[in-house]
Amino acid sequence: MKAINQVGPFFDEKEEVNLGTTISRRWLTEGLWTKKFIQGCVRVIGEEKILPAPNGSLGLYLSLLALELPKDSEVIVPSFTFYASAMSVVFAGLKPVFVDVDAETFNIDLIHAEKIVSSETKAIMPVHVYGQSVNMEDVGKFARKHKLKVIEDAAQSFGVKFNGIHTGLYGDIGVFSFFADKTITMGEGAIIVTKNKKLYEKIRLLRNQGRPNSGTFIHESIGLNFRITDMQAAVGFSQLKKLAKIRRSRNSNLKLYKKFLKNEGDIKFHSPSIGSEYIPFRAAITTKYKEAIMVELQKNKVATRSFFYPMHLQPKLIKYKRSENMEVSENLYNKGVCLPIHTDLTETDIETICEIVKKCIK
C-alpha cells in the first residue's frame, strides 16, 4: 500500500508560478502579494481590518499584547486545544485558567467557565477546533456578563462562519493560522482580524517596529518584527482560490469515512456545533480502540495523529490547574484519533483506511 500522510497541502503549478514572480520581481518582504493576499482574506472574512502575522502562535501573542490586560490577569482557555493557545497567554504575562469542553463539539464548556470565572479574569479565548465554530453567541453573552475581552483562536477555522458571521469577528480579535496542516497554507503564516479600529492601529505598530511604515527611524510605539515575507503571501494567495474546492473535498471525504465506518464498534465522529459551518480539519473519531488503530495504520504507512493532550496536564501548565478533573478533555485524549482527510485522498484510500480500522475493532 502507498504511504498516506496525515496532512497534505493542495498545491499545483499556481503556487510555483506565483513564487517565481516574487523572485523575479526581486521583492521578498511584504509587498504586492501581501497586499493581494490580505485583500483576498478580506473577501472571505468580510472585514477590512486584517493584518498578517508570522504564525498563529505569535498572532495570538501579539493580540493579547494589544489588549493591554493588567499583568497576571486570568484568561479562560479550554483545556482541549493546541499548546500555543495557552502558551501565548503565558508569554504575554497573563495566567491561563483552564476549563473543560463539550463531549460532542469539543468546544469550550461555558457552564464550567461560569464556575471558575473570578474578579481577576479579564478575557476568554474560545478555540474553534477541527474546522467548526464555537457557539459565539453564547460566548458573547458570557463575556458581556463578566466584562471579558474575547480573543478567538481561529487557527483551524478559516472559511468557517457561525450563524452567517465569519469566525474571528464575534470577539475583539481573531487569529487564523496558515501553517502547513491548516485549511489553507503558506508554510508558516497567520492573520489577525479585528473590527476595532484602535486595536487594529495598535497591532499595526506592534508588528512593525512601532511605526506605521518601514523606512523611517522615529518609532512612536513599542514594537518588534512580526512581519511575513511576500513569498509566503504568494503561496497564500493561490491557496485562497482553492478554498471552495478544499471545503467540498474535505466534506465529501468525511462523508465517505462516515459511510464506511457506519455502526462500527463504538466509533463516534466529531460533531460540529449547531449553527456552525464545517470544513473538517481531520476525520476526528473517538473509540476505545484508539491505540490499536494507530499502531495498525502506522504498520500500513497511514499517518495518524492523536487528539490534543489536555492543557491542565501539560508539565509546564499544570501549576495553573484550578478545578478538579476535566474529564471530557482527558477522555478525548484517551480515545481520540485523527484520520487523514486532505484533498489528495481517493475514495479507495479512504475505503482501505476504513478496512484497517474495522479489523482493529473486530
Ligand SMILES: *Cc1c(COP(=O)(O)O)cnc(C)c1O
Ligand atoms: C495551529 C494552531 C495554533 C498555532 O498556529 P501556528 O501558525 O502553528 O503557530 C494555535 N491554535 C490552534 C488551535 C492551532 O491549531
